[in-house]
Amino acid sequence: MSNSNVVDIKDMKVHFDIKRSLSQDIIRKNKIILKAVDGVSFSIGRGEILSLVGESGSGKTTTGKAILQLAPLTEGSVDFLGEEVRQNDKAFMKKFRQEAQMIFQDPYQSLNPRNIVMDIVAEPLDVHGLVKTEAERLERVRQALEQAGMSPVEEYLYRYPHELSGGQRQRVVLASSMILEPTFVVADEPVSMLDASIRTGILRLLLELREKKDLAYLFITHDLSLAWLISDRIAIMYLGKIMEIGKPDLIIHRGIHPYTRALTAIMPQPGVNKRNDRVILPGETPSPIEELKGCKFNTRCPIAKDICKEIEPILEELESGHFVACHFAKEI
Amino acid sequence: MTLLEVKDLKTYFDTSKGLYKAVDGTSFDLDYGEALGLVGESGCGKTTCALSITRLLPKEGKIHGGEILFEKTDLVKLNDNEIRARRWKDVSIIFQGSMNALNPVMKVGDQIAEAVVFHEKVSRKEALKRAEELFELVEMPAKRINNYPHEFSGGMKQRAMIAMALACNPKVIIGDEPTTALDVMVQAQILNLLEKLRKELRMGLILITHDLSILAETCDKIAVMYAGKIVEIGTVDDIFMRTGHPYTQRLISCFPNVGKEKILPPAIEGVPPNLLEPIKGCSFYPRCHMGIPICLEIEPESRELGGKHFAACHRSGEVSHE
Amino acid sequence: MKWILRIKKMKEFGKAVAKNKMALTGAVILGVFILVAIFGPILVPFSTMEFGAVEDMLQPPSGKYLLGTDDMGRDILANLIHGARISLLIGAVATLISMFIGTLVGILAGYFGKGLDNVLMRFTDFFLVIPWLPLMMVLAAILGTSLWNIIFVIGITGWAGTARVVRAQTMSIKERQFVERTVSIGAGNLHIMLRHILPNVFPLVFANTVLVAAVAIVSETTLSFLGLGDPTMASWGMMLHYAFEGGATAAGAYWYYLPPGICVVLVVLSFTLLGYAFDEILNPKLRGR
Numbered sequence: 016m017s018n019s020n021v022v023d024i025k026d027m028k029v030h031f032d033i034k035r036s037l038s039q040d041i042i043r044k045n046k047i048i049l050k051a052v053d054g055v056s057f058s059i060g061r062g063e064i065l066s067l068v069g070e071s072g073s074g075k076t077t078t079g080k081a082i083l084q085l086a087p088l089t090e091g092s093v094d095f096l097g098e099e100v101r102q103n104d105k106a107f108m109k110k111f112r113q114e115a116q117m118i119f120q121d122p123y124q125s126l127n128p129r130n131i132v133m134d135i136v137a138e139p140l141d142v143h144g145l146v147k148t149e150a151e152r153l154e155r156v157r158q159a160l161e162q163a164g165m166s167p168v169e170e171y172l173y174r175y176p177h178e179l180s181g182g183q184r185q186r187v188v189l190a191s192s193m194i195l196e197p198t199f200v201v202a203d204e205p206v207s208m209l210d211a212s213i214r215t216g217i218l219r220l221l222l223e224l225r226e227k228k229d230l231a232y233l234f235i236t237h238d239l240s241l242a243w244l245i246s247d248r249i250a251i252m253y254l255g256k257i258m259e260i261g262k263p264d265l266i267i268h269r270g271i272h273p274y275t276r277a278l279t280a281i282m283p284q285p286g287v288n289k290r291n292d293r294v295i296l297p298g299e300t301p302s303p304i305e306e307l308k309g310c311k312f313n314t315r316c317p318i319a320k321d322i323c324k325e326i327e328p329i330l331e332e333l334e335s336g337h338f339v340a341c342h343f344a345k346e347i
Numbered sequence: 348m349t350l351l352e353v354k355d356l357k358t359y360f361d362t363s364k365g366l367y368k369a370v371d372g373t374s375f376d377l378d379y380g381e382a383l384g385l386v387g388e389s390g391c392g393k394t395t396c397a398l399s400i401t402r403l404l405p406k407e408g409k410i411h412g413g414e415i416l417f418e419k420t421d422l423v424k425l426n427d428n429e430i431r432a433r434r435w436k437d438v439s440i441i442f443q444g445s446m447n448a449l450n451p452v453m454k455v456g457d458q459i460a461e462a463v464v465f466h467e468k469v470s471r472k473e474a475l476k477r478a479e480e481l482f483e484l485v486e487m488p489a490k491r492i493n494n495y496p497h498e499f500s501g502g503m504k505q506r507a508m509i510a511m512a513l514a515c516n517p518k519v520i521i522g523d524e525p526t527t528a529l530d531v532m533v534q535a536q537i538l539n540l541l542e543k544l545r546k547e548l549r550m551g552l553i554l555i556t557h558d559l560s561i562l563a564e565t566c567d568k569i570a571v572m573y574a575g576k577i578v579e580i581g582t583v584d585d586i587f588m589r590t591g592h593p594y595t596q597r598l599i600s601c602f603p604n605v606g607k608e609k610i611l612p613p614a615i616e617g618v619p620p621n622l623l624e625p626i627k628g629c630s631f632y633p634r635c636h637m638g639i640p641i642c643l644e645i646e647p648e649s650r651e652l653g654g655k656h657f658a659a660c661h662r663s664g665e666v667s668h669e
Numbered sequence: 670m671k672w673i674l675r676i677k678k679m680k681e682f683g684k685a686v687a688k689n690k691m692a693l694t695g696a697v698i699l700g701v702f703i704l705v706a707i708f709g710p711i712l713v714p715f716s717t718m719e720f721g722a723v724e725d726m727l728q729p730p731s732g733k734y735l736l737g738t739d740d741m742g743r744d745i746l747a748n749l750i751h752g753a754r755i756s757l758l759i760g761a762v763a764t765l766i767s768m769f770i771g772t773l774v775g776i777l778a779g780y781f782g783k784g785l786d787n788v789l790m791r792f793t794d795f796f797l798v799i800p801w802l803p804l805m806m807v808l809a810a811i812l813g814t815s816l817w818n819i820i821f822v823i824g825i826t827g828w829a830g831t832a833r834v835v836r837a838q839t840m841s842i843k844e845r846q847f848v849e850r851t852v853s854i855g856a857g858n859l860h861i862m863l864r865h866i867l868p869n870v871f872p873l874v875f876a877n878t879v880l881v882a883a884v885a886i887v888s889e890t891t892l893s894f895l896g897l898g899d900p901t902m903a904s905w906g907m908m909l910h911y912a913f914e915g916g917a918t919a920a921g922a923y924w925y926y927l928p929p930g931i932c933v934v935l936v937v938l939s940f941t942l943l944g945y946a947f948d949e950i951l952n953p954k955l956r957g958r
Binding site for chain 2: 070071180182210211212213214215216218219222237238239240241243244245263267268277278281282283284295296297299300
């Protein structure tokens with residue numbers, strides 16, 4: 016392998032052609048394009064956790080799906096373990112689907128209500144034809160469930176998803192995703208639907224698996240403090256672009272980009288008393304359908320100047336491993 | 348005079364499997380201009396509490412005991428017509444998905460005016476004028492009352508819902524997860540707005556949420572609910588600095604604090620008890636890291652820990668915050 | 670272990686049926702007819718096709734002939750019992766054919782969408798809108814009047830509604846997250862259709878089957894009555910046909926044409942009751958827990 020990175024994405028763009036109504040069709044001829052992801056590049060090393068933080072509509076989930084070829088790439092490329100991912104390369108895709116897994120946000124939606132736990136967990140084995148006998152299948156499922164903290168295993172094997180709690184369902188999802196021993200997992204808000212007391216158990220499990228199997232994660236979340244807690248690097252996304260990327264403590268305490276700073280300013284800090292000085296960014300994220308010239312953040316940025324409305328800043332390295340996309344990055 | 352006093356409220360649901368004790372002996376009070384945060388995990392009874400106060404319980408739910416004193420009037424004893432007349436004027440409620448409750452084919456201003464006309468004997472014109480004032484109150488341009496809901500973003504819809512809740516000058520406003528579905532930035536905006544409004548209008552605010560971390564900056568008092576009961580209640584400082592219940596302690600540590608050391612907190616093992624079955628002893632005992640034999644036998648009484656700080660734990664004095 | 674689970678599910682389903690009055694009524698009526706169809710030959714150990722004595726022709730109900738005799742002197746009750754077997758057999762097999770085609774077309778169209786969906790759905794619409802009776806008559810006339818031809822004709826004309834319903838359900842299931850998750854682990858289309866789509870459309874297919882069965886029985890009766898049935902098989906439809914041809918109505922021989930008519934109505938009613946009840950039981954949204 017020429018490259019030590021698990022995932023390398025270069026200038027990835029995912030644009031969707033929005034279906035128009037008849038009236039819109041008549042009025043204007045040009046297509047309406049939703050730029051969910053609009054030129055994103057980053058890489059994830061072995062055993063690394065990269066958190067992708069952003070609000071809804073920032074394109075963070077689409078980025079995760081596009082890496083796993085679950086959303087069509089308009090431009091750019093994804094390299095996996097040094098090899099470019101091509102959907103029509105059947106042999107490569109078979110390996111890729113085993114090595115890269117996805118955990119979805121909603122454990123209530125991501126399990127087939129008519130399958131029992133055993134079949135759900137064993138499904139990847141069945142799909143790839145990895146076990147020969149029923150006994151072997153059961154053994155692998157047992158191991159996976161135990162690893163996911165579902166013991167005694169016998170109690171859960173023959174249950175349906177609706178007979179499990181939210182936390183248990185997410186553990187089943189994890190067991191199923193980990194049964195093929197992947198090297199890379201996209202975790203899309205894996206704990207945001209769960210109660211606070213259950214969250215830590217799932218997070219602990221994710222980190223444990225990283226330790227044991229040298230797993231790399233793309234951890235997608237809207238919760239900056241959670242990202243700070245578990246990741247090695249944080250990337251801040253806004254309207255399909257990465258605004259800033261760097262080490263968690265750097266982002267949280269010495270963030271450069273005005274958007275990062277707005278996010279950290281409103282971050283709740285339990286136990287810390289009311290900070291009346293905090294500045295809340297007014298307005299809301301514009302729709303990704305709108306054509307925005309210049310910096311994507313210029314409509315809400317407190318320090319925007321004329322240049323921001325004309326020229327889009329590129330992601331530049333400020334110090335080793337700390338990238339910021341802002342014209343005034345050096346002045347802040 | 349206290350604005351709202353809930354005393355030993357018991358709300359049970361009559362299900363096919365038996366009596367579900369959603370709220371089982373809950374007491375708290377709320378003063379003018381005060382904000383109380385009600386926090387707990389799903390199924391702990393916090394929403395049932397809100398529905399009991401507004402008497403909006405589904406037909407299976409009944410208040411089996413206790414009093415809800417609103418300026419000395421017991422809301423539990425009022426009949427349906429009396430409570431309907433009071434609902435918007437005295438107590439208003441904003442739900443999590445309430446922004447989706449706006450009628451899509453009616454102008455937002457008209458919907459607010461309709462609510463005003465329904466409760467106060469004013470003309471439609473006056474009511475529309477009131478709607479404009481309300482929009483300015485929630486920091487939206489007054490002319491937007493002529494827009495339809497689909498022309499609003501999620502945050503603006505929630506603002507409109509707050510405007511509607513304020514239409515009849517309520518004295519208490521209850522927000523049941525009012526910001527949960529919104530983006531963090533908009534969430535902060537809405538919480539700030541609620542805080543400003545309750546101070547300006549001297550309203551009582553009850554903020555119900557599962558997210559303990561947002562309460563520290565918006566509330567004066569926090570009540571922590573578990574299995575239908577308030578296990579700890581006190582000022583924000585009481586809860587965070589002088590924690591008196593192991594559940595509160597664990598709940599606090601579940602929210603990462605960027606100002607502190609980066610450690611993954613201990614998980615709360617197990618699941619909340621089944622409220623269909625009788626609970627012996629302390630309801631948190633099976634999940635508690637501080638349990639002693641007495642917890643299994645005797646249900647702890649709510650004990651005062653100084654000031655108006657109460658906790659229901661046999662070892663409340665020993666809970667350390669860290 | 671897995672079959673224990675299935676039995677548990679069946680039991681739960683049985684309990685739900687027992688609680689539902691519509692379902693229970695339908696199940697009891699249908700149950701009686703099925704038992705009669707199975708044990709008919711034991712109850713009536715003689716051929717019903719042979720003609721009786723002249724003095725026995727068109728006799729009203731009496732102690733000897735409980736439901737009277739037809740114009741050939743044959744026992745109506747015996748005929749009715751034999752007819753149950755044939756009518757139900759035609760209904761059942763034709764329904765199976767219909768359900769198979771309907772489910773297959775529905776899943777394929779709903780799952781693949783686009784061009785295939787268009788082609789299959791136009792084809793379905795064709796079967797949905799053309800008047801089924803003339804079509805069946807033409808087909809039956811071309812193919813000839815044998816039992817299996819009747820079954821075939823009814824089977825291939827009754828699937829269109831099922832295909833539409835299954836397609837709609839498939840399209841909604843396809844968008845569910847567990848299907849996306851299955852794609853992400855590398856599953857192929859066949860795997861997804863068999864393991865995720867089919868089990869989730871099955872309750873719908875099942876509820877629909879019962880309603881299609883009712884239509885199939887009516888179709889069989891209609892075809893046979895019009896003389897397009899298998900003359901060697903005394904189904905209820907054929908009985909009505911012979912009754913009509915033999916001038917039973919003119920002769921006022923109500924015992925001749927009423928019993929098969931009532932039987933058809935009862936069976937169709939029981940299927941319809943079951944169909945609506947299943948829909949209620951299997952559709953969690955209607956159940957309203």
